[in-house]
Amino acid sequence: MLMSNGDRIARLHYMAYSFRVLTPGDHVLCAVTGQRIALEDLRYWSIARQEAYVNAEASTQAQLRRAGVR
Secondary structure: OOOOOOOOEOEEEEEOOEEEEEEOOOEEEOOOOOOEEEHHHOOEEEOOOOEEEOOHHHHHHHHHHHHOOO
């Protein structure tokens, strides 16, 4: 029986230029905004923090928070 990954959060391992699916799903959540990101739309993540971001602005916000800048 085929299992659908629809409406399931995936667990990923983020690497340089790609990611590996650890737990199948169709999306991840942005670490800053909590927005749903379809795996085919995922373009921004942190290898060091193993976090996904919905866009470049969210990625920058995460970096600034980590640096202690508000």
